[in-house]
Amino acid sequence: MTEPTPTSAPDSSFPDAQAANTLPFALAVPSDAANVVVPHEELEDQLERETAFLKTRGVEQTPALFAGTFSQTQSTVLSNLATTDSTPVGTQTISGNPVVSDDTTADTQADSQLDQMGDSVTDTINDD
Amino acid sequence: MKDTVLIISREDDLHAKVVANEIQTVLGARPIILDSAQYPNQWFLSLAAGNDVPSDFQIHLGSETVTEAQIAGVWWRRPRTHRIPRLITDQPVRSFCFREAQAAFEGWIYGLADAVINPLSAENAACRKPLQLKQAAAVGLNIPRTLITNSEADVRRFYLENRERVVFKILTSVNWQFAETRHLREEDFARLGLLVYAPVIFQEEIVDKTDIRVTVVDQQVFAVSIHPRHAGAELDWRLDVGAEIRPHVLPAAVMDKILRLQQVLGLRYSAIDLALTANGEYVFFEANTGGQFLFAEIHGGQQIASALARALVSGRPTTSGH
Numbered sequence: 359m360t361e362p363t364p365t366s367a368p369d370s371s372f373p374d375a376q377a378a379n380t381l382p383f384a385l386a387v388p389s390d391a392a393n394v395v396v397p398h399e400e401l402e403d404q405l406e407r408e409t410a411f412l413k414t415r416g417v418e419q420t421p422a423l424f425a426g427t428f429s430q431t432q433s434t435v436l437s438n439l440a441t442t443d444s445t446p447v448g449t450q451t452i453s454g455n456p457v458v459s460d461d462t463t464a465d466t467q468a469d470s471q472l473d474q475m476g477d478s479v480t481d482t483i484n485d486d
Numbered sequence: 487m488k489d490t491v492l493i494i495s496r497e498d499d500l501h502a503k504v505v506a507n508e509i510q511t512v513l514g515a516r517p518i519i520l521d522s523a524q525y526p527n528q529w530f531l532s533l534a535a536g537n538d539v540p541s542d543f544q545i546h547l548g549s550e551t552v553t554e555a556q557i558a559g560v561w562w563r564r565p566r567t568h569r570i571p572r573l574i575t576d577q578p579v580r581s582f583c584f585r586e587a588q589a590a591f592e593g594w595i596y597g598l599a600d601a602v603i604n605p606l607s608a609e610n611a612a613c614r615k616p617l618q619l620k621q622a623a624a625v626g627l628n629i630p631r632t633l634i635t636n637s638e639a640d641v642r643r644f645y646l647e648n649r650e651r652v653v654f655k656i657l658t659s660v661n662w663q664f665a666e667t668r669h670l671r672e673e674d675f676a677r678l679g680l681l682v683y684a685p686v687i688f689q690e691e692i693v694d695k696t697d698i699r700v701t702v703v704d705q706q707v708f709a710v711s712i713h714p715r716h717a718g719a720e721l722d723w724r725l726d727v728g729a730e731i732r733p734h735v736l737p738a739a740v741m742d743k744i745l746r747l748q749q750v751l752g753l754r755y756s757a758i759d760l761a762l763t764a765n766g767e768y769v770f771f772e773a774n775t776g777g778q779f780l781f782a783e784i785h786g787g788q789q790i791a792s793a794l795a796r797a798l799v800s801g802r803p804t805t806s807g808h
Contacts (some may be wrong), residue, residue, distance in 0.1 A: 382684035384656045384665060387674050391666055391725050394718035400728040404785075411784045412500065415791075416507045419500060 488558040490516045491798045492545075494595075495563040497521060501780055501791075502563050508795035515558060515799045518547070523566035526587045533594055543594060559798035560602040562595065562609060563776065600754065601801050603794070604775055608752030613775045615657055615687060618751070625746040627770040630689040638678035644688055645670060651691040653721060666722040692769050695761035697723045698734055701779045702748050702756050703793040707741050708779075709734040710786035711762070731785035740768045747773070754797065 412419065491509050495502040497519050506517035525531060530546040545552040568587040570580045596606045604612070611617055616634055623629050633644040634657070645652050652670040659665070670688060697712040711734040712723045719726035736744070740760075747770075748756060757777025761769040779790045 381680065382686075383674075383677055383680040384654065384684065384686045385660075385663070386677050386680050387654075387668060389664075389666060389668065390718055391664060394716050394725040396716055396726065396728040400715075404728065408780075408784055411780075412504070415504045416511065417500060417503045419498060419503065 488556060488801060489514075489799075490518060490552055490556040491558055491795075492552075492560045493517060493519045493563050494522055494561065494565045495519055496523070496566060499564055501778065502561075504780065504783075504791045505561065505563075505795050505798070508791050509799060512792070513795055513799050516556075518552065520545070520547075521566060522591060523569045525568055525591055526583075527569065527571050531590065531594060533590070541597070557598075557601065558801040560595065560598055561794070561798055562602055562604060562606060603754045603797060604756075605752060605754070609775050612751040612753050612756070612773065615772055618773050619770075621750050622747055622770040622773075625743050625750060627740075627743050627747065628767055629770050630692055632690075633688045634685055635688070636681040636685040638681055641670075641678055641681070641688055642675065648690040651693065652688050653691045654686050654688045657685065657687060664724075666725055669721065691721075692761045692763060694764040695769070698736075698760040698762050698768070699777075699782055700736065700744055700758040700760060701777070701782055701788065701790050702744060702753070702758065703790065704754050704797050705745060706793045707736065707744060708782065708788040708790050708793070709736045710782045710788060731782060733787055737768075755794065 491506075493502045493506060499519070502519050506519060509515045509517040520529075529548075530544075532544045532546075534542045534544075542554045544554075568584055568591065570583045570587075574580050574583055592606065595602060599605055619629050619632055631644075631648060633640060635641060635644075650672075653667050654670050655667040656665045669691070699710050699712060701708040711732050713730040713732065714720055714723045714726040715728055715730060716726045719729065723729050744758060747758075748754075751773065753773070753775060755775070757774040757779060759771040759774070761771060763769060779788070779794075782788045783790050
């Protein structure tokens with residue numbers, strides 16, 4: 359009996375059923391992040407402290423929340439969300455609303471695609 | 487005169503700005519925030535080499551020229567992908583331009599060795615979590631039982647072996663959503679087949695812990711404890727933007743192991759996540775080779791930007807302890 363070649367052998371460890379789902383496991387599992395709610399006044403206090411710190415360092419830029427290890431962009435989105443009495447942290451994750459990438463805001467689609475090719479030069483290396 | 491520090495990042499990066507301010511106003515040196523996205527079409531880099539000439543580089547930024555002789559240090563802070571002008575429309579040609587730019591740019595940074603924070607050869611290896619965990623254990627740090635896998639069967643076995651207290655997290659990071667550390671639940675098992683798309687880190691859950699963030703700049707160690715104040719962020723404190731940050735004193739033995747790990751990984755900077763358990767043990771989670779630190783500085787009172795600025799201006803690792 360001829361052994362099947364690697365290319366012709368059915369591979370039961372890679373089930374076809376998974377083909378219907380286009381997300382890898384870590385991104386497919388729902389997050390509970392939206393359940394973490396931070397009162398608006400806490401965010402304001404924090405932004406105030408961070409603004410004051412930045413000014414002492416000669417930085418007049420609109421502050422972002424540094425707490426946690428959110429990237430600047432994520433923090434800005436979070437602070438922009440803080441328009442009600444409380445802010446569901448991680449809303450952008452749960453809702454699937456894309457956080458604007460640092461690297462693609464001014465790009466054409468072609469540039470964005472190109473950005474995906476850079477394995478070793480990205481905005482998000484260890485952005486935590 | 488070596489009085490110039492290059493910070494590889496975008497111009498509106500607040501971490502870069504704060505350190506640049508320290509370099510300029512406190513240390514009297516010259517910081518330049520250099521955006522790799524603008525290379526090769528907005529600024530110029532020329533590298534010279536030869537047996538009869540010293541190796542050298544020149545950067546031309548508008549009317550300004552920076553030479554190798556002026557460089558005290560380089561901070562590999564948040565390099566961005568090189569942008570290729572839209573005039574180049576053919577995708578294979580765009581890819582070629584990108585790779586050529588990357589080869590020149592990274593080759594230049596590699597050559598600057600430990601004048602860079604972090605040396606790129608060390609950075610590119612040390613940011614890999616499997617290596618970190620192996621080296622952390624080797625220097626004597628406690629690490630959680632860990633399984634990094636794309637095998638559903640092995641995850642199921644790991645789950646039972648760890649009495650159904652397992653968490654999972656990603657190996658890298660994503661910039662379009664937040665992927666926090668999460669519990670593995672039985673209802674997630676139906677999705678385990680999706681591991682064939684991307685492997686995941688599974689670890690035993692460390693319960694009753696306090697999170698500790700240790701930022702290391704050369705031989706200086708800055709530690710804070712992090713106390714989430716809102717329900718749901720106990721497992722991953724990053725979800726609680728209102729978490730309380732307090733200065734923390736590491737035991738000398740733990741600090742020594744941290745510094746040993748830093749040395750083994752060849753790093754000059756890292757932001758290390760530890761857990762302090764209820765019985766007083768420290769457990770290593772991961773080292774973030776480019777981790778954020780301003781939250782620990784602003785809310786935890788750590789003088790990290792100053793230490794980083796000094797390390798960049800000195801251009802080489804310091805030997806003094808914290």
